[in-house]
Amino acid sequence: MFKITSEDNETGARTGQLHTAHGIAQTPFLMPVATKMTVKYLTQTELLNMGVESIISNSMILTMAPGVEHIKEMGGIHKFMNFNKCIFTDSGGFQMQSPKLFLSISDRGVHFRDPFSGKKTFLTPEAVMKNEIEIGADVAMCLDQMPHTTQGQEDWIQATKRTHAWAERCKSAHRLLEYNYGEKQMLFGIAQGGLDKKLRIKSAEFIEKLNFDGVAMGGLCLGESKEAMFKAVDYQVPVFNKEKARYLMGVGSPEDILEAVSKGVDCFDSIYPTQNARxxxxxxxxxxxxxxxxxxxxxxxxxxxxxxxxxxxxxxxxxxxxxxxxxxxxxxxxxxxxxxxxxxxxxxxxxxxxxxxxxxxxxxxxxxxxxx
Ligand SMILES: [Zn+2]
Incomplete structure (x- = not known):
């Protein structure tokens, strides 16, 4: 699924190929963000012409509008938006930071307010896995609880613990769904840990052990210092299996990408180019x-x-x-x-x-x- 094609002699940088159901995406890559199935102000043809091989949408938002059933009826996400390359879907972990959307959280799952209908929606790790497979993403992300880097140690511990429990539930639910649907979909685990060294390492070890198709580092690039962010990356990258694609979520800027690539990161997603343009x-x-x-x-x-x-x-x-x-x-x-x-x-x-x-x-x- 992921193949390293070259490694830099001086740094941790490497190139690779992520083999997906919709073609090969050359790594390192930066995914433009298409939360609602469109990259703001750009067409799919324009993305293809620029050489974009992977984008990221958001299963939580899509579940609310237009709804999973609707996307299924339209032939799945690739056919509906007419983008025949790799599509990742994020799970909703990030939206828990949104006071407009987030209502409450427990070990069972998370309550959101649907901004389109005003109704309450309850999402469990199992439901998120089902939504992501039914939407038809090439790469599904686990449901995680992303603590904010400005929160303290106690919140980081609590959120990391829940992220781990949910990662296990996502993994077993996903395996069953793949079997039932006869579909192959990649599933990436997300490691958390706030800005704490021990917690970051522990989380990377836990996620690594579950043997996902790829690994992500979440809960970063949220206003903490660059130094703190890259320390977290330094703690986690060496723990992950070298042969797996490593994804740093929510990063970014050209400077941050260069730094993270030098540490061995392969995948990025960020609203940085589009939001800055606006x-x-x-x-x-x-x-x-x-x-x-x-x-x-x-x-x-x-x-x-x-x-x-x-x-x-x-x-x-x-x-x-x-x-x-x-x-x-x-x-x-x-x-x-x-x-x-x-x-x-x-x-x-x-x-x-x-x-x-x-x-x-x-x-x-x-x-x-x-x-x-
Ligand atoms: Zn130009």
């Missing part, structure tokens, strides 16, 4: 620029002179600035397109650099080119 923060080869600033009003250069995306080849900063001033929605598409393209190209360059054994050099070169 806030007019544009990723470029020379650092992030705020394209809504007056200084770009007569700037005839493209967003990034070193980018060969369709937006950079077609429009000037001045024109895009004008669209922002006029509140024209089309600009959100242009900016999202460039940012997602930029990050996808970055990951492509990372993969090439690892294969050519010059990842460290590429990383240093990229970081020094980014002026604040």
């Amino acid at each position: 806030h007019c923060n544009i990723l470029t080869s020379k650092g992030t620029i705020k394209i809504d600033r007056g200084k770009y009003a007569k700037d005839t250069k493209p967003l990034d002179e070193n980018c060969d995306c369709e937006v950079c080849k077609t429009y000037s900063r001045a024109y895009l600035y004008h669209l922002i001033r006029m509140k024209e929605k089309s600009v959100l598409r242009h900016l999202s397109y460039h940012n997602v393209y930029f990050t996808q190209k970055l990951l492509q360059k990372i993969r090439v650099a690892i294969k050519e054994n010059r990842f460290k050099e590429y990383k240093d070169e990229f970081l020094s080119s980014q002026t604040p």
Whole structure:
């Protein structure tokens, strides 16, 4: 299911292939986020043209709208949204941090408020597994309880304990479902542990023992310091079986991706490129620029002179600035397109650099080119 294709000599970076029911996804990769079955402001064709081989949706949100039955009736998630590449579905662990959605939690499961109907929904690990297999994701994520990094030790212990119990339940429910449905779906376990060294290691060991198809590190990139986040990664990565794909959830930014890749992380998902685009923060080869600033009003250069995306080849900063001033929605598409393209190209360059054994050099070169 996961095959390492090359390893960097100097760092922990590696390239690999995640073999899924919908093609091979080259790792390391960054999944654009399609929570409601669309990457905001981009089309599926645009994603394919950029070389996106995997995206992530959210089974908890999809369960509420349009509903699992509806997606099944429409031929499953791939057919419904017409995206014939790998699709991950997250489970709802992250949504427990949302005061709008989250109601209560117990060992049995979690109560959410359905934002579409206003009704209460109860999700157990078993129900989440059933939903993810019926939606038809290539990779399902276990239901976990994600403690916030700003919460204390006691919350981390409690949430990690529950995550472990739920991981066991997810694993056995998933095995049975695969048998009953005659389907093969990958299931990734999620390790938690807050920012505590012992807890992070213990959690990685527990998840590793359950022998999932891949392993994820959750509950990070939530406002803690970079140092604390990468320490948690350092604690967990060595515990995981080298042959399994390692997924750092919710990361991100080009800098964070480069750092995590150097530590041996293979998969990422993040709203960073799309959300920043909507806030007019544009990723470029020379650092992030705020394209809504007056200084770009007569700037005839493209967003990034070193980018060969369709937006950079077609429009000037001045024109895009004008669209922002006029509140024209089309600009959100242009900016999202460039940012997602930029990050996808970055990951492509990372993969090439690892294969050519010059990842460290590429990383240093990229970081020094980014002026604040
Ligand atoms: Zn561009």
